[in-house]
Amino acid sequence: MWPNDRFIKLCGIELPVIQAPMAGAALSDMVVAVSQAGGLGSLACALLSVENARKELEIIRQKTSRPINANFFCHQPPQEDHAREITWRQRLNAYYIELDVATNTSIPSSARSTFDEKMCDLVTEFHPEVVSFHFGLPDKNLVLRVRSTGAKILSSATSVDEARWLEDQGCDAIVAQGFEAGGHRGMFLTEDVSTQVGTMALVPQVVDAVKVPVIAAGGIGDARGILAAFALGATAVQIGTAYLHCPEAQISPLYRQALKGSRDNDTAITNVFTGRPARSIVNRFVREVGPMSDVAPKFPLGAAALAPLRAKSEPAGSADFTPLWSGQSARLGRELPAADLTRQLAADALKNLALLQPKA
Numbered sequence: 112m113w114p115n116d117r118f119i120k121l122c123g124i125e126l127p128v129i130q131a132p133m134a135g136a137a138l139s140d141m142v143v144a145v146s147q148a149g150g151l152g153s154l155a156c157a158l159l160s161v162e163n164a165r166k167e168l169e170i171i172r173q174k175t176s177r178p179i180n181a182n183f184f185c186h187q188p189p190q191e192d193h194a195r196e197i198t199w200r201q202r203l204n205a206y207y208i209e210l211d212v213a214t215n216t217s218i219p220s221s222a223r224s225t226f227d228e229k230m231c232d233l234v235t236e237f238h239p240e241v242v243s244f245h246f247g248l249p250d251k252n253l254v255l256r257v258r259s260t261g262a263k264i265l266s267s268a269t270s271v272d273e274a275r276w277l278e279d280q281g282c283d284a285i286v287a288q289g290f291e292a293g294g295h296r297g298m299f300l301t302e303d304v305s306t307q308v309g310t311m312a313l314v315p316q317v318v319d320a321v322k323v324p325v326i327a328a329g330g331i332g333d334a335r336g337i338l339a340a341f342a343l344g345a346t347a348v349q350i351g352t353a354y355l356h357c358p359e360a361q362i363s364p365l366y367r368q369a370l371k372g373s374r375d376n377d378t379a380i381t382n383v384f385t386g387r388p389a390r391s392i393v394n395r396f397v398r399e400v401g402p403m404s405d406v407a408p409k410f411p412l413g414a415a416a417l418a419p420l421r422a423k424s425e426p427a428g429s430a431d432f433t434p435l436w437s438g439q440s441a442r443l444g445r446e447l448p449a450a451d452l453t454r455q456l457a458a459d460a461l462k463n464l465a466l467l468q469p470k471a
């Protein structure tokens with residue numbers, strides 16, 4: 112059926128479609144819908160407390176016995192840098208005044224957490240069939256603990272070097288994340304955004320460089336992208352932005368509206384929301400402060416100073432200060448329930464694949 116079934120066999124799923132983990136945008140509803148449809152639903156835990164991640168995993172395990180993916184960020188927590196924080200606050204000062212936010216408003220610390228022993232306890236408790244990481248891998252002992260649960264371990268690579276590194280560390284499959292992708296770049300061996308590679312160029316070079324199955328991610332919005340990914344040697348696709356259009360996506364009406372109207376060239380890589388490069392729809396904040404700022408605090412501290420501005424502007428109907436994570440293919444999205452979207456994407460890809468085969 113599928114030209115390459117290594118990944119679906121590795122994970123025990125039916126369809127080579129991974130719903131991308133999307134911190135803050137997809138919870139148990141989406142995961143259950145996609146896994147029940149035969150794909151791989153992913154629970155992103157980076158913005159969840161351990162208690163909330165546990166609740167979500169409990170719901171998922173109650174509602175489906177199909178394989179699931181639990182996903183974690185594994186960045187190095189940053190050193191506090193008061194001087195940089197002050198410079199950043201000064202850069203935002205005009206916005207604080209404009210929105211009438213007290214400049215001494217206390218800033219909540221960012222909720223983006225890195226994988227640690229407590230999150231690892233959840234992995235040993237719930238045994239997700241797949242555990243995936245973003246920004247490399249956690250320390251060796253944690254990786255060993257995850258491995259001992261029997262989970263297949265995945266992580267994102269944005270270059271051949273990163274893919275080789277992940278394979279050397281024992282990853283079971285690699286997500287080749289092209290430049291088109293929405294959300295944070297998984298890059299971890301470089302900070303140079305200018306040399307990041309597009310999906311079309313990245314996937315075949317990663318396929319040639321590693322032995323483990325490669326999953327294509329970035330800009331895949333419909334069956335044509337899936338076909339292309341297989342033609343490039345991928346064994347599955349990881350799709351984020353297209354799933355943001357589903358009713359299960361936990362995003363605000365403002366964000367949904369922005370996605371609906373988003374064109375191919377409406378996004379940019381920016382570090383102004385969190386301190387780390389990520390693709391978002393360009394809004395006022397990205398335009399005026401970014402897209403890349405030398406004074407943005409280290410990830411994930413950048414988000415904190417924005418919180419009071421968001422708290423003021425979003426209820427007033429403005430997405431001027433809101434991260435609007437999106438890949439370059441938002442326009443290809445369809446408003447379908449996540450299960451239907453998963454089945455439809457796979458069925459259309461298979462149909463088109465058959466059309467491409469020369470007739471005997």
Ligand SMILES: Cc1cc2nc3c(=O)[nH]c(=O)nc-3n(C[C@H](O)[C@H](O)[C@H](O)COP(=O)(O)O)c2cc1C
Binds near residue numbers: 134293328329
């Ligand atoms: C809203 C959003 C949140 C994301 N959060 C995560 C995350 O928590 N963990 C992760 O590994 N990748 C995350 N990503 C990146 C995706 O895994 C994937 O690389 C990307 O969505 C693929 O590109 P596409 O959006 O063009 O389909 C996120 C992407 C989006 C759009």
